Amino acid sequence: MDTLKIHTQTVTLVDQVEDKFLNYIKEKNLHAGDSIPNELELASALGVARSVLREALSRLKMMGMIETRTRRGMILTEPTILGGMKRVIDPRILSDDSIFDILGFRIALEIGICSDIFRNITPEDITELEEIVKIGTVVGNNEYAPVSEYTFHAKLYEITGNKTISEFQGIIHPIMDFVKSKFKGLLEPINIEMKKKGEIVTHTDLLNLLKKGDEAGFRKAIEQHFEVYRRFLDSRK
Amino acid sequence: MDTLKIHTQTVTLVDQVEDKFLNYIKEKNLHAGDSIPNELELASALGVARSVLREALSRLKMMGMIETRTRRGMILTEPTILGGMKRVIDPRILSDDSIFDILGFRIALEIGICSDIFRNITPEDITELEEIVKIGTVVGNNEYAPVSEYTFHAKLYEITGNKTISEFQGIIHPIMDFVKSKFKGLLEPINIEMKKKGEIVTHTDLLNLLKKGDEAGFRKAIEQHFEVYRRFLDSRK
DNA sequence: TTAATCTTATTTGTCAGACAAAATAATGCA
DNA sequence: TGCATTATTTTGTCTGACAAATAAGATTAA
Numbered sequence: 001m002d003t004l005k006i007h008t009q010t011v012t013l014v015d016q017v018e019d020k021f022l023n024y025i026k027e028k029n030l031h032a033g034d035s036i037p038n039e040l041e042l043a044s045a046l047g048v049a050r051s052v053l054r055e056a057l058s059r060l061k062m063m064g065m066i067e068t069r070t071r072r073g074m075i076l077t078e079p080t081i082l083g084g085m086k087r088v089i090d091p092r093i094l095s096d097d098s099i100f101d102i103l104g105f106r107i108a109l110e111i112g113i114c115s116d117i118f119r120n121i122t123p124e125d126i127t128e129l130e131e132i133v134k135i136g137t138v139v140g141n142n143e144y145a146p147v148s149e150y151t152f153h154a155k156l157y158e159i160t161g162n163k164t165i166s167e168f169q170g171i172i173h174p175i176m177d178f179v180k181s182k183f184k185g186l187l188e189p190i191n192i193e194m195k196k197k198g199e200i201v202t203h204t205d206l207l208n209l210l211k212k213g214d215e216a217g218f219r220k221a222i223e224q225h226f227e228v229y230r231r232f233l234d235s236r237k
Numbered sequence: 238m239d240t241l242k243i244h245t246q247t248v249t250l251v252d253q254v255e256d257k258f259l260n261y262i263k264e265k266n267l268h269a270g271d272s273i274p275n276e277l278e279l280a281s282a283l284g285v286a287r288s289v290l291r292e293a294l295s296r297l298k299m300m301g302m303i304e305t306r307t308r309r310g311m312i313l314t315e316p317t318i319l320g321g322m323k324r325v326i327d328p329r330i331l332s333d334d335s336i337f338d339i340l341g342f343r344i345a346l347e348i349g350i351c352s353d354i355f356r357n358i359t360p361e362d363i364t365e366l367e368e369i370v371k372i373g374t375v376v377g378n379n380e381y382a383p384v385s386e387y388t389f390h391a392k393l394y395e396i397t398g399n400k401t402i403s404e405f406q407g408i409i410h411p412i413m414d415f416v417k418s419k420f421k422g423l424l425e426p427i428n429i430e431m432k433k434k435g436e437i438v439t440h441t442d443l444l445n446l447l448k449k450g451d452e453a454g455f456r457k458a459i460e461q462h463f464e465v466y467r468r469f470l471d472s473r474k
Numbered sequence: 475t476t477a478a479t480c481t482t483a484t485t486t487g488t489c490a491g492a493c494a495a496a497a498t499a500a501t502g503c504a
Numbered sequence: 505t506g507c508a509t510t511a512t513t514t515t516g517t518c519t520g521a522c523a524a525a526t527a528a529g530a531t532t533a534a
Contacts, residue, residue: 010306010525012487014295018324026329038514049489051288054516055295058251062296063325070496071514078332081339084321087255088300092263095315101401102318104353105346108402112349115460116341164338165345223352247496249516275485286518291487307525308485480531488523494516501510 017046017056025076032078036066039074062087081164086171091178099175100233106172107226109165110153114219116160117210125159126211133203152203183232190228201225254283254293262313269315273303276311299324318401323408328415336412337470343409344463346402347390351456353397354447362396363448370440389440420469427465438462 021042030036037045043053057074060066065079091099132151150173157169180187194200201224209218223230258279267273274282280290294311297303302316328336369389387410394406417424431437438461446455460467 010487014487018299022324022327022330026327029329031330032332040514051291051490052488054288055292058292059296059299059324062255062299063321065325065330068515070516071498071512072496073514078335079325079330081322081325081331081335084300084324085318087259087296087321088302088316088318090259090263092266093259093268093302093316094318095269098315098318098401101399104397104399105401105405108349108353108397108399109342109346110349111352112345112347115348116345160341160345162338162341162345164335164342168342247516251516277485288519289517305486307487308483308527309525310485476534478531478533480529482527482529484525484527486523486525489521491520492518494518496515497513499510499512501508503508504506 013048013052014055017048017052018059020046021056021060030076032076035073035075037073080167082167082171089171089175091175091182099179100236102172102175103179103229104233106169106176107229109168110156110226111219111222113157113160113162113165114215114222116162117156118213118215118218120161121159121210125155126207129155129207129210133207148203179229186235187228187232190231194228199224199227201227250285250289251292254285254289255296257283258293258297267313269313272310272312274310317404319404319408326408326412328412328419331412336416337473339409339412340416340466341470343406343413344466346405347393347463348456348459350394350397350399350402351452351459353399354393355450355452355455357398358396358447362392363444366392366444366447370444385440416466423472424465424469427468431465436461436464438464 024030025036036042039050039053039057043050046053057066060079061068062084063079064077064083066074067077068074088094089102094102129152132148132155135148154166154169154173157166160166191200201221206218206221206225209221261267262273273279276287276290276294280287283290294303297316298305299321300316301314301320303311304314305311325331326339331339366389369385369392372385391403391406391410394403397403428437438458443455443458443462446458
């Protein structure tokens with residue numbers, strides 16, 4: 001009956017040390033800026049070799065939780081929540097399913113920030129968006145020049161004032177480009193179809209709604225702006 | 238003039254190896270399931286000691302990108318996009334600012350998934366939600382018993398059919414609990430005030446709107462459901 | 475011939491020790 | 505006291521070793 005273990009989850013010493021260390025700082029109530037014992041002390045306190053400890057610490061360094069300087073020892077730093085994500089968010093690494101999930105995630109988030117945008121937007125933001133739209137040339141069916149496409153949406157995220165949301169958009173962006181180019185053949189017919197029916201929502205349309213202060217209209221427009229991806233995602237199920 | 242470097246961004250060998258390895262699998266177009274050379278080969282190919290290579294690989298193992306079994310070598314696995322996040326999402330590790338960002342992130346996302354919910358919801362989902370609401374006892378001002386609170390919202394995320402979104406909610410949840418308990422003194426007055434004015438939206442209210450198929454009403458209600466946190470976040474700026 | 479068992483070889487996981495480089499602390503000198 | 509030099513500490517990197525697990529091959533039994 002002990003053949004139930006599915007994944008032979010061999011918990012290595014490194015895994016345990018990583019866990020123990022995280023518990024250690026939680027229990028000791030240590031925060032960013034606090035210094036922690038040097039490697040030799042930590043290793044002997046945990047009863048492991050320095051190499052094992054270093055493998056565990058290496059993980060936390062990747063997450064931006066630890067900063068080291070020679071001789072000055074190690075100090076805790078505020079981890080970047082999305083730091084790990086940055087490494088693996090790459091179309092060449094992820095499966096299509098994951099990519100579609102991320103696409104859906106991003107669309108939902110951008111719809112969800114509408115009320116934040118209207119709560120925080122300033123006249124300066126509007127003029128900045130006007131500049132961005134002015135520069136942005138439409139290069140195809142519902143397709144903007146890449147730079148403008150990115151800056152327009154990045155600006156929307158920025159208006160929320162939420163750094164994590166902004167960072168998320170930055171990390172996710174390559175995925176959007178990838179989907180656009182890889183599935184161009186599938187997206188274009190949808191765009192053309194929508195254009196024929198006059199269903200396309202441009203950045204200019206969005207900006208006008210922002211200027212008018214029409215939150216409900218803006219939200220509907222944003223949803224419509226992503227409608228091509230919605231239909232694409234639905235077609236992939 | 239070369240004192241401009243702010244962060245003494247000492248790029249260690251481990252950092253470089255991590256980068257090189259990621260580029261390696263991208264260029265070779267390797268995917269989950271593919272096997273990769275053993276440690277000795279990789280180390281010598283990269284011109285570094287095994288310990289350095291292992292520190293880099295350890296990071297990728299944490300992200301779920303690599304799985305190892307003795308003698309069978311290493312194989313690539315589909316990374317869990319949020320795997321790294323899981324480690325650091327802890328109120329005892331993050332600063333208040335980060336926590337508030339995450340709170341805002343979560344609220345935006347839940348508002349954003351409204352259309353996904355209405356697109357995918359089934360009668361079975363409705364009955365399941367009814368069960369959850371039935372079990373959930375209101376324990377205070379706009380406060381549900383923790384289990385019901387969690388399962389109700391988790392179910393909403395699940396309905397989207399987007400695994401990444403669901404996983405995100407699971408990871409974020411401890412933050413919600415933390416905010417509720419740590420800032421109880423600030424949240425309760427807002428809740429009482431809202432209750433007095435009849436502005437509270439309960440899970441039952443949300444469920445009824447779902448049953449009616451009233452998407453616009455549901456979205457408004459969800460926003461209202463989170464209004465207490467909105468006001469709280471605004472008060473912290 | 476086939477099945478079960480034993481042996482071998484390979485690969486990861488862990489340990490120990492060493493040295494270089496960098497940066498701080500301590501010391502000596504003007 | 506202020507500056508230059510030296511010593512010391514700590515991380516970063518390398519080398520080499522062995523244990524444990526297990527796949528593959530060899531051997532034996534039915």
